[in-house]
Amino acid sequence: MSLLEFENVTLKFGGLTAVNDLSFEVEEGEVFAIVGPNGAGKSTVFNLISRFYDPYAGKIRYDGHDLLKAKPSGVAAYGVARTFQNIELFEHATVLQNLLVGRHRHRKSNMLSEVLFLPSARRQELENREKVEEIIDFLDLQAFRDKMISGLPYGVRKVVEVARALATDPKLLLLDEPASGLSVEETTDMRWWIDDIRRQMGITVLMVEHDMGLVSGVSDRVLAMADGAKLALGTPAEVQSHPAVVEAYLGKAS
Amino acid sequence: MRIVFKTNYMQDIRPWKDAYQLCLYLILLAVVAAAPWWLDDFYLGELTNVLIWAIAGLGLMILTGHTGQVSLGHAAFLAFGCYANVILLEAGVPFLIAFPLAGILTGLAGVTVAIPALRLHGIYLAIFTMALSILMDDVIVLAEPITGGVAGKYLGGVEIFGFLVDRWGTPVQFFWLVLGVAMLVTLGYINLLRAPLGRSFIAVRDSEVSAQAMGVDIARTKMISFALSCAVCGWAGALMGMYSGAFNNETFSVLISIQLLMMIVIGGLGSIHGAFLGAIVIGFLPQFLSISKEYVGAVFGGNTVAIPGLEFGIFGMILIAFILFEPMGLYGRWLKIRTWFELFPFYRKDMFKRQKSYLKTERLR
């Protein structure tokens, strides 16, 4: 059984078809990339998984569950975490606090025990800190841990987003353009991190990315999309040489 | 800047940075608690008033400062708490039960209000709560059999463990009662902020989209925020009732709501300090004005007749100045001054610079 399955999913905004009869599966333990020109519906796929939109038709299954039955806030409980294309961090909080919000799905304490800060709440906080510090170590964020997000440079914010998603302890990590706007060195770092996330932490990665160097470097399989529909699916090399993909990117060879 | 070398996770979790900071706050608490020995009864009453306003400010701070939901109607909850307390006391419930219960009932009222208000954002929520506050006035009049209507209600002293606690009869005891409540609320607030619930409030304030993706249930979180905020305001309202001794439908007008919101803006949104600093400004501004009026009258020989609206006018000007020049409020200004001294001479002007976010509409027409 695949970890994530899209089965004939269609989404329409008014008259516009954003996702058209899309089917694909993401296997456990792989890095799966979605590529395509702007407006191809890549981020919309993510927003469907996050349950921000209801599909017009089709099924989305995750680990044997019908994902469409979950609330938007319930998706994280299944172990799905994500980053956003236009960074959506908690601006007026520190890096540490941002990461700790990622631990929210593991919250067992209730309001009363937190307001009184009973020993159970304290124990839970210690656990959360331990997990978060591991991630800070992993992504080299020590220098920024007590800094406000609003004062951080763009490149660091991108990393903090990944860190926050990792803090939820996910099984499936959705990365929405992790390398966009990053310098060459930062992109290289990101590439090693994605590799480590898969190998060391055993997390399945689904990512949307434009940088073909990064895509062919880390991903096992690639889905090429155009106008909301599937163009090609296969290894990075297969997809890059697929005639339909070449045509979508470069225009028809005359 | 004092750098603390951290060797233990508890150093991040505990509310104080190091022993030095803890000492400062304990000394401050001791000095305030000893106020009856260094203040006369009049100023002790004023200090009590400031503390009550601070409790109300803490209540609104939970909702507006930390959850980002602007309310222009919290006077309605002050009124609710005040009347609930009095009505329970009149029914013969002992104070130690009636008072907590008044807050809890106000919290429940807050949830009832929150359910329809959950869909409203920003300015719409503000006007929704403002309308509530305006209607509360009329509701109190209409519910005359319970609330006493326009004639209002009176409240003398209450008895706690056999001690009489009364604003006029035993102002010292009343001060300690208020200080105790303020302390408990503050401690609870601090605990909240270092626990998952408080962080989920901040998450909802800063980005609802990603809060949701992290598993925070937006509607539930806002509701809890409303409940806590209103409960604290309920207690503040109950204390206000005891402080003034007599109140009616006009005591908690919509102007009080506005004043409360302005108070926490001046103090500094999103910080516990802000509620207290704002309350000090609100509490002492009338005293300050009357003293300076006497002074002006003495020097220039002018009349010292009260100018109507002066207080609100000055207050408005202070607020405008703050929004323009120090949007982080008094607490933000204090942080800057402290950093300037700690880093002297290396302070840079842009150390607290905020990024501007250019407005994009949510409107599609």
Next chain:
Amino acid sequence: MDNAQLLISGLANGCVYGLIALGFVLIYKAAEAVNFAQGDFMMLGAFVTIGLTNTEYMGLPFWMALPISLGIMGALGYLLDRLIIRRLFGESQTAVVILTIALGFVIRFAAGLIWGHEPQTLQNPLAGKEVRFGGLVLGMEDVAVIVVTILLTWGLYVFFSRTKLGLAMQGASQNQLAAYYMGIPVKRVQGFIWALAGVVAGIAGILFAAKGSVDPTTGLLGIKAFAAAVIGGFGSLPGALAGGLIVGVIEPFASRYIAAGYSQIAPYALLLAVLIFRPNGLFSQVRVKKV
């Protein structure tokens, strides 16, 4: 006949609410900001005109005072934007809301200092004249209020939906940065709109002071007008007028048919109902938020 009379006077009142609501909506449409001091601006407009034309003050002829006071109000609106609001460019809406509430306090205080706290009426050429048709008696002022309001709403509506400048203003509100890149002088456009809102408030103030009396607390009427704007659907000019009329009409009927106290309650109860069941106002299309 009694109901008809009630309806007409309600409509005339409603037009004043509608005019203040127009000011709210104008600024919201063009700057996506909310000016809570709009009611106080109206009060100020009334007092400025009274100060110019009433015999106990300067005693200028009414028709001469009219353009001067509207000019003053426009200039005040422009200066408000230029000196204060513009500094908040790029800040949250809430900051502007709180700032304008504070500004309202300051204006009320200043008006009280200058013109005192006694209710005053504007001396005007229409005072005391009446129109009769079919048994209805209408004050000339009421007729003027209704006519001016309808003309003004229509004019602004045409301006915003038909002219290039009007469309540019809407663009400027919806994405300040993008509009700026498109060559729309966003700041100048906003200055113009605040000035326009000042003039509209001035007109509302003059009409209000002609048909009744004003004192510094009259500005609090702005809250009711704001309710009217929300009821009509924030962002729609005809909606603002409709909301104003609804509030104006509902008040006298509530106090007549339910109980006297209910004329205060009815508008706000309606507002709560509208916010709960149709959060975008009675007259607005559905809007979708994009993530």
